[in-house]
Amino acid sequence: MLSIFDWIRLSDNGAELMATLEYFKENKPDIFPEEKAIAGPVTLMNRPCSRCWIYPCSDNSGTDSIFCKTCHEIVARSRQMGRKSRYASVVWANVNLLPKNLNSRKGFYATSNVFGSYILEPSHFLLVLNRYKIKDWLQELLLYHGGSIKGLLQIFPTCGSTNRGNMNDILARAIQQDARFPMNMLRVRFFSSPFQLFAAHKREKSGMLTFEIMEFLDLLQMAFIYRSLLRPEDQQLVKELISLENPNERRFQWGRFSGSLKPEARDMLDSWNIPMWTKHQIILLYELMEYVEYASS
Numbered sequence: 001m002l003s004i005f006d007w008i009r010l011s012d013n014g015a016e017l018m019a020t021l022e023y024f025k026e027n028k029p030d031i032f033p034e035e036k037a038i039a040g041p042v043t044l045m046n047r048p049c050s051r052c053w054i055y056p057c058s059d060n061s062g063t064d065s066i067f068c069k070t071c072h073e074i075v076a077r078s079r080q081m082g083r084k085s086r087y088a089s090v091v092w093a094n095v096n097l098l099p100k101n102l103n104s105r106k107g108f109y110a111t112s113n114v115f116g117s118y119i120l121e122p123s124h125f126l127l128v129l130n131r132y133k134i135k136d137w138l139q140e141l142l143l144y145h146g147g148s149i150k151g152l153l154q155i156f157p158t159c160g161s162t163n164r165g166n167m168n169d170i171l172a173r174a175i176q177q178d179a180r181f182p183m184n185m186l187r188v189r190f191f192s193s194p195f196q197l198f199a200a201h202k203r204e205k206s207g208m209l210t211f212e213i214m215e216f217l218d219l220l221q222m223a224f225i226y227r228s229l230l231r232p233e234d235q236q237l238v239k240e241l242i243s244l245e246n247p248n249e250r251r252f253q254w255g256r257f258s259g260s261l262k263p264e265a266r267d268m269l270d271s272w273n274i275p276m277w278t279k280h281q282i283i284l285l286y287e288l289m290e291y292v293e294y295a296s297s
């Protein structure tokens with residue numbers, strides 16, 4: 001019989017992952033006893049499910065009869081998840097203690113911002129959440145546990161099935177990499193694309209991957225302020241101006257641009273000294289803007 005974690009790892013894409021977590025929130029995996037698994041030779045009448053390759057196809061007539069009952073349910077539910085999966089983030093955690101309320105699904109975990117969760121063991125859990133609420137989730141985590149929670153939170157987007165890999169491959173890579181740091185503080189590894197998990201060292205080298213928890217929260221807060229104070233067209237302009245090769249032209253254009261801004265936006269850019277930032281700092285700021293909400297002033 002497949003365990004819930006086995007079913008999770010059958011997910012081809014983010015929508016299937018969320019559908020699997022939702023399905024097993026309501027159902028137990030023991031609906032198929034061992035003897036119902038395909039045992040004999042595969043024949044035309046005795047085909048295994050084309051998704052899990054273990055259980056027999058369900059009796060449903062129609063196109064979905066290539067799936068067993070559970071896969072049929074998961075695939076059908078996943079078709080309703082398209083919109084959600086576009087702004088979903090996955091967290092794979094290896095920590096010294098489980099977050100308060102995760103098991104009982106209270107507090108943050110009771111809100112519609114959590115799209116699914118699974119506790120593998122007291123040190124490992126999986127969480128799929130609204131990516132705009134990562135800051136709120138981390139703040140709640142620290143509120144309850146402060147410095148006593150230690151370990152690694154790997155944060156990455158969901159993905160579709162591509163020739164570079166699927167959701168299952170991404171999860172497997174996250175699991176493989178989760179014990180690479182000592183359990184002496186809480187760290188975040190932030191991947192802005194799921195496939196960065198296959199080349200984590202590149203992102204690490206650029207200083208865009210691993211952060212101490214407070215440092216990561218500060219970066220999210222900066223992205224939040226930046227997104228809220230600068231209009232989208234000005235955000236684009238900043239990117240263009242700081243990439244100008246000629247320093248004199250850059251200084252001149254920057255002065256003109258800065259003079260056209262509202263005082264609070266100008267003060268922010270001045271105090272952060274953005275023109276002196278490295279290319280990778282800027283890229284990270286713009287990536288994190290996709291993970292924070294816009295606050296209208």
Ligand SMILES: [Zn+2]
Nearest residue numbers: 049052068071
């Ligand atoms: Zn199946």
